[in-house]
Amino acid sequence: MSPTPSVASALEHEAMLRALDIASQGPSTGANPQVGCVLINADGVIVSEGxxxxxxxxxxxxxxxxxxxxAGIDPKGLTAVVTLEPCSHTGKTGPCCQAxxxxxxxxxxxxxxxPGPDSAGGAKVLSQAGVSVVGGVEQEAGEKLIERWLVSTRLQRPWVSLKWAMSLDGRSAAxxxxxQWITGEKTRARVHLQRSDHDAIAVGTNTALVDNPSLTARQPDGTLYEHQPLAVVVGQRDIAGDALIRSHPGGFLQHHGHxxxxxxxxxxxxxxRxxxxxxGPTLASAFVAENLVDEFHITMGxxxxxxxTMALGDIGVSTMDExxxxxxxxxxxxxxxxxxIARPRNREV
Ligand SMILES: NC(=O)c1ccc[n+]([C@@H]2O[C@H](COP(=O)([O-])OP(=O)(O)OC[C@H]3O[C@@H](n4cnc5c(N)ncnc54)[C@H](OP(=O)(O)O)[C@@H]3O)[C@@H](O)[C@H]2O)c1
Known part of the structure; x- marks a missing residue:
C-alpha cells in the first residue's frame, strides 16, 4: 500500500471548497461555528456530505x-474533508474524532x-489512531467564514460590532x-438584517429610557426575522415594566453595571458569540475606550x-498620539x- 501524502491533493482542495460552501448553509449565529464535511473516495468523488x-x-x-x-454505504477507507478540525471532546454531542x-x-x-480549550486536539487523537491527517487546507477561506466564532473563542468574549448612525457633521441626535431617522429606509433595513445576524444586541439605559426601542430584527414588510438576538440593556437605572424591549422575542437581559x-x-x-x-454615544464610547470593538459600522445620513450630541464622547483620547x-x-x-465598515488597526486578536 502506498503511503498517504502529507499534503492535500487538488481533488481534496476542491472537496474542501464544497465543504466550505455547504458549511455556510448552517446558522451564522449561536454558540457553535458553521462547519461542513464531505466524504470522498479514493478517486476524489464525493459520496456523502453534511x-x-x-x-x-x-x-x-x-x-x-x-x-x-x-444509503447503505460502508465509510471504511474514505477520506473526510472537514472545514474545522474534528472535535475531541464530549459536549452536547459525542466527539467527532471517535466517530x-x-x-x-x-x-x-x-x-x-x-482553538477551543476543550474541543481542540482532534488532529492528534486521529493521528495516534493511525489516521492520516492534513490541516490548514484552504485555511484563509475557512477562517473568513467563521471569523467571528474564532475571535470569540480565542478571546473568550463575544465578537463586538459597533454600529451608529450620524449626520455628516458627526451628530447622533438632534x-x-x-x-429618528438620521439614515434612510435601505440603511435601516440593513441594520435590521445585521441585528438578526448577531446573538445579542445592546443599548445603554438612556437609549432604552428615551427612545423605548423594541430592538427587534424586522424584515422590510415588518415581519420578524426568524433569528432574534437577545436584547441587552446596560446600566444601573431600572427600565419600566412596560418598556417594549422587555418583551423582545429573543429574550431580555439587563446588566446592572458599567x-x-x-x-x-x-x-x-x-x-x-x-x-x-x-x-447611544455613551455606551458606544465606553466600548471603544475599553478596546472591545472588533468592527465598526458607521452609517451617515x-x-x-x-x-x-456627538456620535462619540470620551474614548480616552486626549492628544493626537493617542x-x-x-x-x-x-x-x-x-x-x-x-x-x-472599519476595524481598529490594533485589535486584541
Ligand atoms: N444615532 C444613533 O445611532 C443612536 C443610537 C442610539 C441612541 N441614540 C440617541 O442617543 C441618545 C442616548 O444616548 P446616551 O449617550 O445619552 O445614552 P446611552 O449610551 O444609551 O446610555 C448611557 C447610560 O448607560 C449607562 N452605562 C452603561 N455602561 C456604561 C459605561 N460603561 N459607561 C458609562 N455609562 C454606562 C449609564 O447609565 P446608568 O446610570 O443607568 O448606569 C449611562 O448614563 C438618545 O438621544 C438616542 O436617541 C442615537
Whole structure:
C-alpha cells in the first residue's frame, strides 16, 4: 500500500471548497461555528456530505457519516474533508474524532484548527489512531467564514460590532434628543438584517429610557426575522415594566453595571458569540475606550444636525498620539446614505 501524502491533493482542495460552501448553509449565529464535511473516495468523488445546524444538533462529520449509512454505504477507507478540525471532546454531542475512527475513515483533511480549550486536539487523537491527517487546507477561506466564532473563542468574549448612525457633521441626535431617522429606509433595513445576524444586541439605559426601542430584527414588510438576538440593556437605572424591549422575542437581559468586560464575559458564558452595539454615544464610547470593538459600522445620513450630541464622547483620547486608528474595509453609498465598515488597526486578536 502506498503511503498517504502529507499534503492535500487538488481533488481534496476542491472537496474542501464544497465543504466550505455547504458549511455556510448552517446558522451564522449561536454558540457553535458553521462547519461542513464531505466524504470522498479514493478517486476524489464525493459520496456523502453534511453540515452543522447549530448547538445541540449533530456535528457535520456525524451528519455526513449518517447519510452514508442510510444509503447503505460502508465509510471504511474514505477520506473526510472537514472545514474545522474534528472535535475531541464530549459536549452536547459525542466527539467527532471517535466517530471517524470507529467508521474506519482512513484520512482526514481539515481547514481550520479548533482553538477551543476543550474541543481542540482532534488532529492528534486521529493521528495516534493511525489516521492520516492534513490541516490548514484552504485555511484563509475557512477562517473568513467563521471569523467571528474564532475571535470569540480565542478571546473568550463575544465578537463586538459597533454600529451608529450620524449626520455628516458627526451628530447622533438632534439637540432635543430625537434621532429618528438620521439614515434612510435601505440603511435601516440593513441594520435590521445585521441585528438578526448577531446573538445579542445592546443599548445603554438612556437609549432604552428615551427612545423605548423594541430592538427587534424586522424584515422590510415588518415581519420578524426568524433569528432574534437577545436584547441587552446596560446600566444601573431600572427600565419600566412596560418598556417594549422587555418583551423582545429573543429574550431580555439587563446588566446592572458599567464593567463592559464583565458584561462580555457574562454574555460569553451564556453562549453569546456575537454582540451588536446600537448606542447611544455613551455606551458606544465606553466600548471603544475599553478596546472591545472588533468592527465598526458607521452609517451617515446626508444631513447636518449641529448641536452638542456627538456620535462619540470620551474614548480616552486626549492628544493626537493617542488617536485610535482604523483600517477602512469598505465605503458604500445607498440612497444618499454612506456606510463605512472599519476595524481598529490594533485589535486584541
Ligand atoms: N444615532 C444613533 O445611532 C443612536 C443610537 C442610539 C441612541 N441614540 C440617541 O442617543 C441618545 C442616548 O444616548 P446616551 O449617550 O445619552 O445614552 P446611552 O449610551 O444609551 O446610555 C448611557 C447610560 O448607560 C449607562 N452605562 C452603561 N455602561 C456604561 C459605561 N460603561 N459607561 C458609562 N455609562 C454606562 C449609564 O447609565 P446608568 O446610570 O443607568 O448606569 C449611562 O448614563 C438618545 O438621544 C438616542 O436617541 C442615537
Amino acid at each position: 453540515f452543522h445546524l447549530g448547538s445541540g444538533t449533530p456535528h457535520a462529520e456525524v451528519v455526513a457519516l449518517g447519510s452514508l449509512r442510510s 471517524l475512527i470507529e467508521a474506519g475513515i482512513e484520512r482526514v483533511v481539515y481547514c481550520v484548527s479548533d 439637540t432635543d434628543g430625537t434621532s 464593567d463592559l468586560r464583565e458584561l462580555a464575559s457574562e454574555l460569553f458564558g451564556r453562549g453569546i 456575537s454582540l451588536y452595539i446600537e448606542g 446626508s444631513m447636518l444636525l449641529g448641536g452638542p 488617536a485610535i486608528h482604523l483600517d477602512i474595509r469598505s465605503v458604500e453609498h445607498s440612497d444618499g446614505d454612506v456606510w463605512v
